[in-house]
Amino acid sequence: MQPVTLARALEGWLAGRYPGSAPEVGRVTPPAQGYSNETWLVDATLTVDGRRQDWAMVLRTAPAGDALFPHYDLSLQYRVMAALAHSEVPVPALIGYEEDPSFIGRPFYLMRRVAGRVPNENPQYHVEGWLAELSPEALRSHWFAGVTACAQVARVNWRATGLAWLAPDADPLAAQLAELAAFLDWTEAQARPYPLIRRALAWLAANRPHAGDASLVWGDAKLGNLVFGEAGHVEAALDWEGAHIGDAREDLAWFLVLDCSLCEGYGTPRLPHLPSRAETIACWEAASGLSAAGLPWFEMLAATRLALIMARLGKLFADRGLLPEGFEMDTCNGGYTVLARLMADAGEQEVA
Numbered sequence: 207m208q209p210v211t212l213a214r215a216l217e218g219w220l221a222g223r224y225p226g227s228a229p230e231v232g233r234v235t236p237p238a239q240g241y242s243n244e245t246w247l248v249d250a251t252l253t254v255d256g257r258r259q260d261w262a263m264v265l266r267t268a269p270a271g272d273a274l275f276p277h278y279d280l281s282l283q284y285r286v287m288a289a290l291a292h293s294e295v296p297v298p299a300l301i302g303y304e305e306d307p308s309f310i311g312r313p314f315y316l317m318r319r320v321a322g323r324v325p326n327e328n329p330q331y332h333v334e335g336w337l338a339e340l341s342p343e344a345l346r347s348h349w350f351a352g353v354t355a356c357a358q359v360a361r362v363n364w365r366a367t368g369l370a371w372l373a374p375d376a377d378p379l380a381a382q383l384a385e386l387a388a389f390l391d392w393t394e395a396q397a398r399p400y401p402l403i404r405r406a407l408a409w410l411a412a413n414r415p416h417a418g419d420a421s422l423v424w425g426d427a428k429l430g431n432l433v434f435g436e437a438g439h440v441e442a443a444l445d446w447e448g449a450h451i452g453d454a455r456e457d458l459a460w461f462l463v464l465d466c467s468l469c470e471g472y473g474t475p476r477l478p479h480l481p482s483r484a485e486t487i488a489c490w491e492a493a494s495g496l497s498a499a500g501l502p503w504f505e506m507l508a509a510t511r512l513a514l515i516m517a518r519l520g521k522l523f524a525d526r527g528l529l530p531e532g533f534e535m536d537t538c539n540g541g542y543t544v545l546a547r548l549m550a551d552a553g554e555q556e557v558a
Contacts, residue, residue: 207270207310209234212246215310216265220252223302227252242274243267243283243447247319262319263301267312272525274518276392278447281305282372284315286449289367294358296442320442322433330468331429332477342479347438349429349481350489355440356427356461357493360454364422369451372422378452379417382507383410390514397521397536406510406545409554415500421454428464458490459504460511463544467512470547471540502548509548512541 213231220229229252237244246265251258268278284303291297301316325348326335340348364370374381390403425448433442462483469476481489487498520536523529536542549555 207236209236212265212310213248216248216250216316219302219304219309220250224252224254227254242269243278243280243445244269248316262321264298264317264319265314266317267310267314270312272522274515274522276389280313280315282449283446286369286372286446287317289369290362293362293367295355295362296440297446298442298444320433322435322441324431324433324444325429327430327468330472330474332469332474337429338477344438345477345479346481348434349486351434351438351440352429352432353458353461353481353486353489354493355432355443356424356457357490357496359424359427359443359457360421360494360496362422364420364451367422369422372449373420373451377417378420378450379414381450382452382456383407383414386511386514389518393514393518393521397517400514400517400537402537402542402546402549403510403513403517405554406506406513406549409549409552410503410507410510413503415503418453418455418496420451421496423448423450423452423454423456425449425457425460427457427461429461430464453504454494454496455498455501455504456507458487458498459501459508462486463505463508463512467509467540467544471543506545506548506552509541509545513539513545514541516541 213234216231216234217229220231221227229250231248231250233247233249235247237246244267246267248263248265250261250263252261253259266280266283268280281303284300287297288300291300298320299318301318303313303315305313307313323336325331325337329335331337337345337348362369364372376384387407390400390407394400424443424446426445431444432440433444435441465476465480468474487501490496491498516539517536520529520534520539523535529535
């Protein structure tokens with residue numbers, strides 16, 4: 207999809223959605239990667255409410271060709287954000303969803319771009335970037351703001367908000383394990399066996415806890431999915447493709463494991479002055495009104511999911527010639543490292 211072609215197609219789509227607006231799409235920035243949803247930055251000028259306005263927008267589509275996940279549902283992401291528009295959870299303002307692929311070749315949605323800064327993950331924010339340059343007080347403030355945003359998701363009354371359609375037919379934790387097992391089967395069929403991940407799934411099934419009250423789960427709660435304003439306030443929570451109804455502890459565990467994978471996972475010291483695991487849990491419990499008891503099981507779940515995602519991503523990188531010869535990224539990554547450590551802590555040593 208060429209930027210110029212995309213710009214003209216979006217002009218036609220915007221003109222149909224906003225009659226008389228005479229839209230002019232200027233800069234269109236292609237995504238750096240295309241392994242999950244493709245994210246394009248789009249700048250446009252159009253007449254709305256009688257005045258000419260500059261709109262900074264984000265276009266999201268499913269990726270073309272081989273992708274990270276076996277299935278994509280753009281409409282799910284859009285519907286979740288639409289439902290959260292008037293909640294305590296900050297999400298971008300939506301412009302529209304288009305199912306008809308005739309406009310740009312694939313379904314897509316547009317949303318307004320939120321001004322602010324997002325913590326970088328490549329290179330890791332533990333190593334460099336604007337987050338690492340904050341004062342100790344500001345760094346802690348940003349972290350706790352992120353944890354609070356995660357907790358706000360758990361407080362959403364998902365039934366009253368119109369998100370009951372997200373609830374699985376089966377037990378939520380059973381549904382999560384079944385989904386991971388299917389994802390692992392699909393990934394191994396295209397790559398190679400991953401015995402550590404398969405053993406982790408067996409451990410999770412054998413040690414499954416009692417599920418807590420059903421909550422809205424963000425599915426990708428991490429610093430790298432938060433837009434921070436200048437004062438450290440969370441302006442928007444991004445990436446809702448994994449949203450589901452489940453156990454709120456899933457998001458807290460993902461937040462902690464993702465951070466751990468970006469330091470311990472690569473042998474890098476954790477950024478000094480970041481709040482500890484205990485402080486993070488206390489903040490989440492206070493903000494959510496829920497207990498984090500039993501969290502280690504959910505951290506194992508998060509590490510298993512992350513290791514599986516990274517295994518699939520490593521295969522995609524290898525297939526596209528993006529790795530040095532002999533480098534096995536599918537098992538040499540932060541997610542796999544953290545999972546191996548958690549399994550060892552549980553007395554499940556990896557078999558050579």
